[in-house]
Amino acid sequence: MVAALDIGGTKIAGALVDAGGRILARARKPTPAGEDAETVLGAVGEVLDALASSPHRDAVEAVGIGSAGPVDAARGTVSPVNVPGWRDFPLVERVGSAVGGLPVTLVGDGVAMTAAEHWLGAARGHTDALGLVVSTGVGGGLVLGGRLHPGPTGNAGHIGHLSVDLDGDPCACGGRGCVERLAAGPHIARRALDGGWRPGPDGDASAAAVAGAAREGHPAAVAAFDRAARALAAGIAATAHLVEVDIAVIGGGVAGAGEILFGPLRRHLADYATLSFARGLTVVPAATGTDAGLLGAAAAARAAF
Template sequence: MNPTLVAGIDIGGTKIAAGITDMAGDVLFGARRPTPAGDDAAAVMGALAEVIGELAARPEWAAVRAVGIGSAGPLDGSRGTVSPINIPAWRDFPLVDEVRALVGGRPVGLVGDGAAMASGEHWRGAAAGARDAVCLVVSTGVGGGLILGGSLCAGPTGNAGHLGHIIAEPDGEPCACGARGCVETAAGGPAILAWALRHGWRPDGPGAATTQAVAEAAHAGDPVALAAFDRAARAVAVAVGAVANLTEARLAVIGGGVARAGDVLFRPLRSHIDMVTRLSFARGVTVVPAALGERAGVIGAAALARDL
């Protein structure tokens, strides 16, 4: 069988997903497992091996010529190692070598999960055809990727575009990265929930204290919930505005679980972006929701494999 297919793997703190795609980016077969993020390195690798095993058992596998990986980071794509904040057992873990051994020596590439999302949205999603775009994943954490000059800009180690750690509030909350006031400390789902609870929002019943519940309260007009999402939107706007001022990118694609809140995030986000892009060359950023949902990481990782 001619090698006309590619595979993509998306590794995060919650799930490991993978898929076989054709050269048009259509996912022909997918597999996933929960990430045993609290277990040892071998257990996490075991879950990944199971996912790869499902792909390898398919008849299409014979036509797979390369494998791309989008992983939570930080990582070092030049060495093929990962040290994800949300997978503590993997520190300088030789992910590329381990995966290469499981896929029969096929070429394997590695970028950050935010970069993979950007690549996927550029190939088949909301940034398709764009020359320049900033893409953000706003979920438990905040990641991102950059499309510049029509191509993914992943940087020498695969981490470029990690916009969740732009400083949005210099005197803000401590961040897991060691800095203070990162975008993630205001816009990540747990941050939105924690801020709302500190400022008097209360869920309707036991077990209802979730970011989604805050979003529902915001849609119902709760002032604290609305303020929590406004704060998140302002932080994301700082990141988008910084990229617009640096690169003249005029398209922002926002995905992830928090983005599913809809207008309570996007309405203030558009307003705040207008306030931080005042120079003529940066004005007029178009903000759109991501189109690929949970498939973005797999499709983006497959796009990386396509170019190996």
């Protein structure tokens, strides 16, 4: 049994997860993202306390945490962009103290999603896989040689900040032309707006609204998703050429666009994944849904045993 935490800018979720991936207890609190560090930690503590009321609590052997990043697993610290009160916050130490010294494993949220998909989702049975979370940002993780490969700091596979356009726009990370800068939801929406698309009467200017317009054939909406798909294809192919993954699993809100994203992505992938060992690379939607963060945190903790 593992206690899992999924920590993001809007919610802190917790679960007790057994060896078969069944969630036997749940807890959830809103993230007090605008508050100070101890207040945010207090919400984590409330989630852990709720899990401790479960009759399964005595079977818990470890804790896994999947957190919005940046994370530094080597130091046990987190600095989530959307939780400004936590900067180099010693989350592993503080959670470890709260759970009586049980081992605590920390990974980034993209790595957690990848772990979930390899354990129970679309990458199950694959020895080498890339996972991507395409939402307000673009994150990722790797499975290599049949094992989760989080890297020394828990960030390996962070495809969102792989540069695919050397003369592209500056990215928030300090780089230029990053996958995230072209394929994240807000950038898809901005590209569509720049191309002449306009929201409907409800004022919804999200990537989901752009996807709806693309389904109806709006040229600027179609072009915005095509550009995002091409950036993702370039990043996925570069990763496959570097470490020989044979499947890429994509989750996150933007993946909800379905074939509006996956159709052009697969077409562009054929132009980028050109080496013989990468041509068979497949791209599929994630299968673990909203529980991916919790299941992935549990999987990462199990892998660290």
